[in-house]
Structures are given as C-alpha cells and as structure tokens.
Amino acid sequence: MSRPTGRPPTLARALAAWLDGGRLGGSLTGDLDEEYADYQLPARGRRAADAWYWRQVLGSLPRLLRRRLSPSHLSGDVRFALRVLRRRPGYTAATVLTLGLGLGVNATLFAVVHAVLVRPLPYAEVEQLVRPVPDELFFLDAREAQDLAARMTTFESFAAWGRTLFLFTNGGEAEEVRGARVSWNHFDMLGVEAAIGRTFVRDDAEGDDAIVLGHALWVRRFGADPAVVGRAIDLSGRSVRVVGVLAEDHVPIEYDWEAWRPIPLDPEAIAGSGLAANARLRDGVTLEQARDEFRRVIPEIWAEDGYVASDEDRAAIQIARLDVWLMGDARTPLTVLMVAVGLLFLLACVNVSSLMIAQGGRRADEFAVRAALGGSRGRVGRQVLIEAALLGGLGVAVALGLASVSLGTFTALLPVDLPRAGGIAIGPEVVAFTVLGALLAVLLTGTAPALRAAAGAPARLVSARSGARGRERTRARFVLVATEMAMAVVLVVGASLTLRSLAALRAVDLGFDPAGVVTVRPSPPSGVYPENEQLTDYYARLSERLEALPGVEAVGGIQFLPMTPGGWWSRYVPEGWSAGEEENHPSTAVRVVWGDYFEAMGIPLVAGRGFERTDETEDAERVVLLNEALARDAFPDGEAVGRSVVLSEVTFRVVGVVADVRQSDVREASHPELYLPFSANPWRRMHMVVRGEGESAGLAATVGEVVREVDPGVSMTEPRPMAAIVAGTLSDAELLTTLLTLFGLTALALGAVGVHGVTAQAVSEQRREIGIRLALGAAREEVTRGTVLRGLRPVVVGLIIGVGTALFAGRLIEGVLFGIPSSDPAAIAGASVVLVLVAVTALVVPAVHAGRTDPVRSLREE
Amino acid sequence: MGRDDGLLGAFEELVLLAVARGQGDAYGMTVRREIEERSGRSVTIGAVYATLDRLEGKGFVTSRIGSGGESRRGRARRHFRILDAGIEALEATRGARDGLWDGLDLDRITTEGGRAS
Numbered sequence: 015m016s017r018p019t020g021r022p023p024t025l026a027r028a029l030a031a032w033l034d035g036g037r038l039g040g041s042l043t044g045d046l047d048e049e050y051a052d053y054q055l056p057a058r059g060r061r062a063a064d065a066w067y068w069r070q071v072l073g074s075l076p077r078l079l080r081r082r083l084s085p086s087h088l089s090g091d092v093r094f095a096l097r098v099l100r101r102r103p104g105y106t107a108a109t110v111l112t113l114g115l116g117l118g119v120n121a122t123l124f125a126v127v128h129a130v131l132v133r134p135l136p137y138a139e140v141e142q143l144v145r146p147v148p149d150e151l152f153f154l155d156a157r158e159a160q161d162l163a164a165r166m167t168t169f170e171s172f173a174a175w176g177r178t179l180f181l182f183t184n185g186g187e188a189e190e191v192r193g194a195r196v197s198w199n200h201f202d203m204l205g206v207e208a209a210i211g212r213t214f215v216r217d218d219a220e221g222d223d224a225i226v227l228g229h230a231l232w233v234r235r236f237g238a239d240p241a242v243v244g245r246a247i248d249l250s251g252r253s254v255r256v257v258g259v260l261a262e263d264h265v266p267i268e269y270d271w272e273a274w275r276p277i278p279l280d281p282e283a284i285a286g287s288g289l290a291a292n293a294r295l296r297d298g299v300t301l302e303q304a305r306d307e308f309r310r311v312i313p314e315i316w317a318e319d320g321y322v323a324s325d326e327d328r329a330a331i332q333i334a335r336l337d338v339w340l341m342g343d344a345r346t347p348l349t350v351l352m353v354a355v356g357l358l359f360l361l362a363c364v365n366v367s368s369l370m371i372a373q374g375g376r377r378a379d380e381f382a383v384r385a386a387l388g389g390s391r392g393r394v395g396r397q398v399l400i401e402a403a404l405l406g407g408l409g410v411a412v413a414l415g416l417a418s419v420s421l422g423t424f425t426a427l428l429p430v431d432l433p434r435a436g437g438i439a440i441g442p443e444v445v446a447f448t449v450l451g452a453l454l455a456v457l458l459t460g461t462a463p464a465l466r467a468a469a470g471a472p473a474r475l476v477s478a479r480s481g482a483r484g485r486e487r488t489r490a491r492f493v494l495v496a497t498e499m500a501m502a503v504v505l506v507v508g509a510s511l512t513l514r515s516l517a518a519l520r521a522v523d524l525g526f527d528p529a530g531v532v533t534v535r536p537s538p539p540s541g542v543y544p545e546n547e548q549l550t551d552y553y554a555r556l557s558e559r560l561e562a563l564p565g566v567e568a569v570g571g572i573q574f575l576p577m578t579p580g581g582w583w584s585r586y587v588p589e590g591w592s593a594g595e596e597e598n599h600p601s602t603a604v605r606v607v608w609g610d611y612f613e614a615m616g617i618p619l620v621a622g623r624g625f626e627r628t629d630e631t632e633d634a635e636r637v638v639l640l641n642e643a644l645a646r647d648a649f650p651d652g653e654a655v656g657r658s659v660v661l662s663e664v665t666f667r668v669v670g671v672v673a674d675v676r677q678s679d680v681r682e683a684s685h686p687e688l689y690l691p692f693s694a695n696p697w698r699r700m701h702m703v704v705r706g707e708g709e710s711a712g713l714a715a716t717v718g719e720v721v722r723e724v725d726p727g728v729s730m731t732e733p734r735p736m737a738a739i740v741a742g743t744l745s746d747a748e749l750l751t752t753l754l755t756l757f758g759l760t761a762l763a764l765g766a767v768g769v770h771g772v773t774a775q776a777v778s779e780q781r782r783e784i785g786i787r788l789a790l791g792a793a794r795e796e797v798t799r800g801t802v803l804r805g806l807r808p809v810v811v812g813l814i815i816g817v818g819t820a821l822f823a824g825r826l827i828e829g830v831l832f833g834i835p836s837s838d839p840a841a842i843a844g845a846s847v848v849l850v851l852v853a854v855t856a857l858v859v860p861a862v863h864a865g866r867t868d869p870v871r872s873l874r875e876e
Numbered sequence: 877m878g879r880d881d882g883l884l885g886a887f888e889e890l891v892l893l894a895v896a897r898g899q900g901d902a903y904g905m906t907v908r909r910e911i912e913e914r915s916g917r918s919v920t921i922g923a924v925y926a927t928l929d930r931l932e933g934k935g936f937v938t939s940r941i942g943s944g945g946e947s948r949r950g951r952a953r954r955h956f957r958i959l960d961a962g963i964e965a966l967e968a969t970r971g972a973r974d975g976l977w978d979g980l981d982l983d984r985i986t987t988e989g990g991r992a993s
Contacts, residue, residue: 073923
C-alpha cells in the first residue's frame with residue numbers, strides 16, 4: 015500500500031535477503047529485485063509480478079535454506095563444533111535445556127520487571143514529579159490545597175486529587191466507575207495530553223460540569239465514539255460535559271482510575287477533605303530542599319486551623335519521587351524475585367560448566383592428539399569457546415520460546431493492582447537481556463573448559479591417567495558442587511521463608527469470621543434517595559428482604575468493609591479530658607454500622623451491649639461502641655462502658671466494647687475504632703454483610719437478586735463471599751510464595767543433577783582404584799558409604815556457605831515477610847534438611863554403582 | 877554429489893549452457909531468464925544458485941562480483957564465466973548423449989501398452 019512503485023513485496027524481499035545471507039554482495043536478492051523491476055513489473059503488472067516474486071522466494075526456500083546452513087558456508091571451527099555437538103546429543107540437549115531454562119525464567123521475569131519498574135512513566139520529566147507522603151498526615155481540603163500551591167516556592171506546580179466514584183447512567187445499565195477529582199492543572203503538570211479533545215483548563219474548575227474519560231471506559235461505555243467529546247452525558251443523575259478522552263497508554267496515578275473531574279476553584283463548592291497531592295519541582299530543586307520547605311509550610315497551615323504539629327508529625331513528612339512511590343509496593347517482591355532468578359541462572363551456568371568440564375575430561379585425549387599434531391593451544395581453546403557460543407545461541411532460542419509461553423501464564427497470575435502490568439511483553443529489551451545473559455553464560459561456562467583444553471600439552475597423551483590431573487579435576491568438581499549447593503540453599507531458604515510467612519498470614523486472627531458471609535455494596539442514587547430519610551428506608555427494606563431469605567442468620571452493614579480500602583478518621587475527646595488540650599487530641603477511625611453488623615461479621619461483644627433498634631430512633635440517646643484498642647486508648651484507667659466521648663462537638667455515650675478486627679489489611683495490627691449507628695451519620699453506600707449457613711456462592715447470587723428486586727435502579731458491586739475478599743488480600747503473598755517455591759524446586763533439581771553427574775563421573779574415573787580396594791578385601795557397603803560420604807563433603811561446605819549467605823542477604827527479603835524474621839531457624843533448618851536429603855538421593859545411584867564394581871573387570875579394562 | 881564421471885546432470889547442463897551463452901557477462905538473473913525462455917521450464921532463482929555453486933565447486937565456472945544496476949538497490953551482480961573444464965564437461969555430456977541417441981528412432985519404440993506404429 016505505502017510501498018513505493020518498483021519495490022517488491024516487503025516481507026518476501028526480507029525473506030530473500032535473509033536467505034541470501036548478504037553473501038557475495040547479496041547478488042541473489044539483487045537478481046530478484048532487478049528482474050522484478052525491469053521485466054516482471056512492466057510486462058505483467060503489479061499483482062502478477064508480486065506473485066512471481068513470492069513464488070521465486072518460496073520456491074527457492076528449501077535449496078537456499080540448505081545453502082544458508084550448509085557447512086561449507088560456515089567457518090571450519092563452527093563446522094567442527096556443530097559436528098561435535100551433533101555427535102553428543104545427550105550432552106548437547108542437557109546443556110541447551112539447562113541454559114534455556116535458566117535464561118527463560120530470567121527473560122520472563124525481566125519482561126515484568128522492565129515493564130513495571132524500569133520503563134519510565136509516560137509523564138514529562140518524571141524525575142521532577144513528586145508526591146508528599148504519607149497521605150494521612152495532610153488529607154487536605156480544597157482550601158488548604160490552594161494555600162499550599164501558593165506558598166510552596168520549590169514547587170513549579172502543585173495539583174491535588176481525591177479518589178471518588180462516578181455513577182455512569184447513560185444507555186441503560188448503571189455502572190460505578192472509579193476515578194478522581196483532580197486540580198485542573200493535574201494533567202498539565204504530568205505533561206499528559208488528551209488523545210481526543212483536551213484535558214482540563216482553568217475555566218473547567220470555575221464551573222463544575224467537565225469530565226475527562228479514560229480510554230478503556232470510552233471504548234466500553236461509549237463504543238469508542240469520538241463524537242462523545244463535547245457532548246453532555248448523564249452522571250449520577252446530573253449532566254456533565256465530556257471535554258476529552260485520554261490515550262490508551264495513559265498511566266493513572268492509581269491503577270483503576272477511569273474518569274476525572276476537576277476540583278472546583280471555590281473551596282466551598284466541594285465538601286469534605288481527604289485530598290492527596292502531587293507536585294512538580296522547579297528546575298534545580300532537590301527532594302531535600304522541597305521536603306524542608308514542606309515541613310515548614312504544612313505546620314503553618316495546620317496552625318491556622320488550630321492544630322499544633324508535633325515533632326513526630328514533622329519528621330513523618332517526606333517528599334517521594336512519584337515514580338518510586340507508585341512502584342513502591344511492587345518493588346521489593348520484584349527485586350526478591352529478580353535476585354532469585356539471577357541465582358537460578360548462575361546455578362544453571364555452574365551446571366553447564368560442570369557438564370562441559372566432564373565433557374572436556376572425556377575429550378582430553380582428543381585435545382592432546384590435536385595439540386600433538388600441531389594444533390595451537392589458542393586454536394583448541396577457541397574451539398571450546400565456539401562450542402559454548404553455539405550452545406548459548408541454542409539456549410537463547412529455547413529461552414525465548416519458553417518465555418513467550420510462560421509470560422501469558424505469569425501475567426495472568428499477577429495481582430490486578432500491579433502498576434502498569436499492561437505493558438508486559440517480550441520486546442527488544444527482553445531479547446537483548448537474554449542474549450546478554452547467554453553471552454555471560456558462555457563466558458562463565460566456556461572459559462574454564464577452554465583454558466583447561468588449551469592447557470592440554472601433548473605430554474598428556476602419554477600421562478593421561480596421571481594422578482595430578484585427577485586431583486585437579488577432583489578439586490574443580492568439589493568447588494562446582496559446593497557453589498551449586500550454596501546457591502540452591504539460598505533459593506530454598508527464600509522459598510521456605512515465604513512459605514512460613516504465608517502460613518503466618520493465614521493464621522492471623524482477623525477478629526471476625528469470614529466463613530459463610532457475603533457482602534455487596536449497593537449505590538442508591540441521590541436522585542431517587544436524596545435525604546437520610548429515604549436512605550434509611552432503602553436499607554431497612556433491603557435488610558428486611560435479606561433477613562427473610564432462608565438460612566440467613568444475620569444482616570448488617572458498614573461504610574468501610576474490613577480488608578477493603580477507604581477510611582474516615584476523626585479526632586475525639588474522651589470524658590475527663592479538658593477542652594484546652596483539644597488540638598492535640600488523639601484520633602480514631604470512625605465506622606458507621608447498620609443493623610446486626612457485629613453478629614453478621616462474627617465480631618464478639620466484649621463488654622456492655624451492642625446497638626439496638628431503639629438506638630436508631632430520633633429522640634434516642636446518642637450512643638457509640640468502641641473497639642478494644644480505642645477503649646484502652648481513651649480510658650486507660652479502666653471501664654469504658656457508661657463513659658462518654660465527644661466527636662465533632664457531639665457527646666456520645668459508650669454502651670459497649672467489641673473485639674478488635676484487622677481493618678485495612680491482614681498484615682496491619684488493629685487500630686482504634688469507633689462505631690456509630692447509621693442514624694448518627696447516614697451513609698449512602700453501605701457494604702451490606704449477610705451471614706448465612708451453608709455455601710456462600712449460592713448465597714451471593716441470591717443476595718444480588720434481592721438487591722435488584724428491591725430497586726432495579728440501584729447499581730451494586732458484585733456480591734462476593736467475604737472469604738474471597740480476605741483471600742484476595744493474600745494473593746500477592748501467595749504469588750510470591752508460589753514463584754519462589756518453584757524457583758527453589760528448580761534449584762533443587764539443578765543441584766541434584768549436578769551432584770549426581772559429578773559423582774557419577776568421579777566414580778567412573780575411580781573404577782580401577784575401587785576395583786583394587788575390593789580385590790584387597792574392602793566390603794561393598796563400605797565402598798558405597800564412602801562414596802556417599804565423599805560426595806556429601808562439598809554439599810556440606812556449600813550448605814554452610816549458603817546458609818551464611820542467606821542470613822547475610824536476609825534484609826532483602828525481610829520486607830515481604832510477615833510474622834517471622836529472615837533468620838527464622840525453622841525455615842533455614844527445613845531448607846537444609848531438604849537439601850541434604852536431595853543430595854543424598856542424588857548420590858545413592860552412583861554410590862551403589864561404585865559398590866557393585868566388578869574388581870576383575872575394572873582391572874582388566876586398563 | 878557423487879557424479880565423478882565428468883558428465884553433467886540435466887539441469888546442470890542447462891545452467892552451464894546458459895552461462896556459456898552469456899559470453900562472460902552472465903549473472904543469476906540472465907541465467908534464470910535464459911533457461912526459462914529457451915527451455916520453457918519455470919525455474920527458481922534458488923535452484924539456479926544452488927547449481928551454479930555446485931558448478932563452481934567442480935571448477936566448471938568461475939564468478940566475480942560486479943556492481944549492479946539501479947533497480948538492484950546496491951546489491952552486487954555475481955557474474956559467471958565458463959571455464960575450460962566446463963566446456964569439456966559440456967562436450968563430454970553432449971558426446972555421451974549423442975552416442976546414445978545414435979540410431980535411435982523414438983517413433984519406432986514399442987513400450988508395453990504404449991504407442992506403436
């Protein structure tokens with residue numbers, strides 16, 4: 015189509031050029047091109063000429079392929095090496111597969127690491143983009159954000175954002191979409207432009223009716239219709255204008271955002287706080303300078319609100335690079351995995367090296383003959399290196415094949431919130447990395463055998479069985495086995511640490527009982543349920559219907575479900591504190607609960623009573639429940655029930671204390687929590703919690719039907735068993751454990767093959783010696799035992815070195831472990847036992863073989 | 877290819893004849909076109925080159941690299957010239973064939989169930 019006239023079909027021509035191999039000036043391709051342009055095209059027209067060209071190339075394929083790969087077109091050494099490799103199919107296959115496996119695992123993981131960690135974020139001058147952390151310290155309101163933007167001189171620009179949910183109602187089915195309210199300059203600051211239309215301008219923040227759509231959302235809900243830009247769409251019952259659509263490869267600040275609306279300039283127009291922010295540093299400003307200024311300015315703003323920052327608060331303020339912060343959670347596990355596969359790769363190299371040395375031992379005579387016949391040392395060494403290079407090349411082919419197969423499976427296993435997982439592919443970088451790895455492997459594995467081969471003097475032919483050489487080889491084998499074992503130990507220890515950590519995570523007492531519980535979160539639209547009264551009515555109707563379901567034991571609700579994101583923190587004043595100290599009063603998480611939430615979740619009541627229906631009536635006393643952590647914090651001197659706390663200047667009486675639960679994550683200890691009844695602070699989107707008997711999958715479907723029946727106009731999240739939500743928070747730990755276990759097993763297998771091969775080789779070399787010993791009356795069991803014990807010596811040395819390395823390198827993995835230190839004795843002991851068992855198993859066969867040596871035959875063989 | 881009698885295979889003969897007709901200026905494309913035009917057989921460039929390489933290996937032809945025309949986009953022309961041994965081989969092949977043809981009249985041959993006149 016875009017091919018200039020007179021040019022043959024691109025693909026066919028590329029194929030021809032490759033087959034031609036650039037030999038002799040590429041004359042064959044030249045012939046085809048010339049005839050195509052000068053004869054075929056003018057005489058027969060484009061289509062016939064193209065067909066002719068294709069026929070020529072394809073018809074020539076078998077012959078040219080043979081010519082291309084025929085020995086006469088390769089250098090003598092390569093030809094010889096190919097013959098050597100072909101004559102030893104077992105050795106060649108073992109080497110290529112070992113290399114391919116080692117390189118393939120590396121290529122797969124590198125593809126992930128490259129896509130997630132290395133590839134720069136698609137923002138302008140990423141290194142200048144920063145993010146003040148931690149968020150909780152300065153959940154800003156719109157006015158504070160504007161203040162900050164004005165006061166920070168080290169920031170070139172500053173843009174706040176807050177997570178939000180948009181309810182899309184166009185075209186029938188309602189859908190909740192995760193997105194953000196952002197300062198109008200958010201996209202400008204990032205350097206992101208819209209693919210269609212535009213991003214926000216200042217005018218958009220004057221009013222409040224602009225929206226920018228993410229690419230996937232635009233395709234999903236608007237059929238990729240470009241005309242939607244400029245049009246008004248329906249959002250939670252109000253009309254907003256689509257100003258632009260982002261490009262497909264846009265990376266949002268948070269992975270699941272799909273829509274953006276501006277934060278209005280008028281701070282009063284948007285209620286509440288909870289904004290986080292990003293900023294771009296001015297040219298030449300360092301992170302430290304920005305941090306110092308930020309530590310000065312933030313407390314000033316707080317002070318105007320009457321809050322005095324403590325030294326701790328100040329010290330906690332940091333400015334992080336945006337890219338580092340975005341990848342923060344993924345960085346440690348990926349680094350651990352990359353180190354693990356690196357070790358695996360080295361292990362594979364050591365294995366290949368020992369294969370090559372064994373091979374070299376077998377070929378010592380060949381090399382000696384060649385040297386005696388005048389083959390220079392350099393020539394013989396080069397020969398071995400060329401063989402290694404060929405094996406490396408084949409290894410790369412196997413590795414890339416393996417990686418392209420495994421990458422699909424691997425990405426499917428990745429946690430959904432892994433940032434930028436979309437771009438994972440085998441690109442040029444991955445190929446380059448693999449080739450580089452192969453080069454390294456060739457150098458690592460080929461050099462020693464090449465040097466040994468080159469050192470082979472003609473004299474060897476005569477003294478080929480001298481003891482000196484045997485000792486030297488034994489020493490080399492000892493080092494190889496010890497090295498292999500050391501690396502295998504590190505990997506197996508890593509695997510057993512993550513296994514133990516996962517077990518610890520699973521054993522955590524959550525404080526609630528997820529079994530049999532199903533949750534769903536309906537979104538009653540504000541158009542239909544504008545006031546608290548209607549909301550209360552909706553949830554009452556829904557609860558009634560759910561409670562009536564057969565097998566349902568309890569129904570309740572909460573605004574932030576355990577194990578899911580979201581939170582609301584507030585300062586509180588316990589009874590007995592003087593008002594004067596208020597600015598430094600402690601804070602607590604505040605949860606709004608509906609109905610029989612505690613019964614439904616299986617959270618035990620520790621003291622007092624739970625909420626009752628009468629607490630929901632208008633003239634009832636205002637009551638709260640505390641969790642144990644808050645009860646301890648607020649009333650360290652004793653009984654909490656019956657005391658009071660003040661929250662936003664309203665006094666509540668504590669009627670009960672409930673057990674602590676793991677609120678945000680299995681890994682995080684419980685923090686203070688205060689529970690309000692729904693009537694005290696009605697919440698639009700409640701997570702409904704339904705406890706039933708029996709299997710939760712069926713209950714989930716029924717719950718979904720009930721929500722639809724109560725009001726088909728209310729959208730909802732997919733009803734899910736609570737157990738699945740808890741399991742979901744462990745999926746990344748499970749993935750890491752699975753992978754490390756897999757790598758550990760591979761390391762064990764490689765190590766076993768290495769130990770077995772090396773010992774078998776030693777046994778076959780010592781047949782004569784063993785024969786003599788047997789002839790002199792040594793017991794066969796003794797020979798067998800002796801072989802195992804000798805074989806175990808390098809294993810033990812490797813074990814000691816490996817455990818030492820594992821202890822030393824423990825800090826690397828510490829960040830992904832839960833509940834156990836990286837020096838966990840059980841994990842290390844377990845790994846050591848497994849390793850020794852595997853090594854003994856690998857030793858048994860050659861050892862038994864040694865014990866069965868026939869003394870007469872072994873002596874006659876010489 | 878195990879043919880040590882100095883005789884040429886049928887396709888080798890065609891290729892060698894085409895090179896000889898080129899008067900020292902033959903190259904891949906002309907050889908291919910010459911065979912196609914004169915013999916009516918459709919020939920691929922790969923087959924031509926494979927044969928030329930073999931003939932060169934036997935010492936029947938020699939080649940040199942020359943510059944190419946505009947439509948070759950920088951690709952060289954590999955010119956082939958027939959050597960004395962090649963001429964001898966052509967003559968020997970022709971002689972052997974003529975000897976076999978001598979006195980043979982295809983129309984008189986009767987094959988089983990075949991044509992007879």
